[in-house]
Amino acid sequence: MSAFRKLLLSMIVFVLIPPAIVRGATDTATYVGGSVKSIPLNLNGTLDVSERGELRFDYGTGAYKMPCTQITSTAITQDEPRHIFHRIPVPSLAPGRKKQTLTINYKDAAGVNGTLNFELTASQASAVLETIAIKKATPETAIFQNGTDWWGDKYWKTTRNRSDWEGGANPASQTAQTVPGAAR
Secondary structure, rough: HHHHHHHHHHHHHHHHHHHHHHHOOOOOOOEEEEEEOOOOOOEEEEEEEEOEEEEEEEEOEEEEEEEHEEEEEEEEEEEEOEEEOOOEOOOOOHHHHHHEEEEEEEEEEOOEEEEEEEEHHHHHHHHHHHHHHHHOOOOHHHHHHHOOOHHHHOOOOOOOOHHHHOOOHHHHHHHHHOOOOOOO
């Protein structure tokens, strides 16, 4: 095999293998209990906190969605480690795959308290917990304050502030029009 073919083959392997490994690593969550009756117990699915600030659990052909604003608290609990003869703890061979339970407490639109319990890997649980905390801390309404204020409006002409710069709201243009004897 020529050097060029070896180089080409190795490049193909390094380009295609990492995405295949990432796709093969499934980020599954198991619903292990809670107050939601529409999700069957011990059902596997994917847990995601979307860009719109919504917690979404996709399972089989269904999905459960809840806005992050309804979440009142979250907690992670460790699963009991395995023991030999009920006394000697067995170390985990894959610490990144250790399972934890993510508990999400929420208050629905009717004001009723509820819980969701998901079993996830340690890294997934901490990532979901962080994302929920970020989504609750900075909702999109706080960024734009009712969708009208933006810090760049005083510097740039945009479609959102068109009425300000077309309607003569510019103080420099108003003073130039009202000064008597101003040259045109």
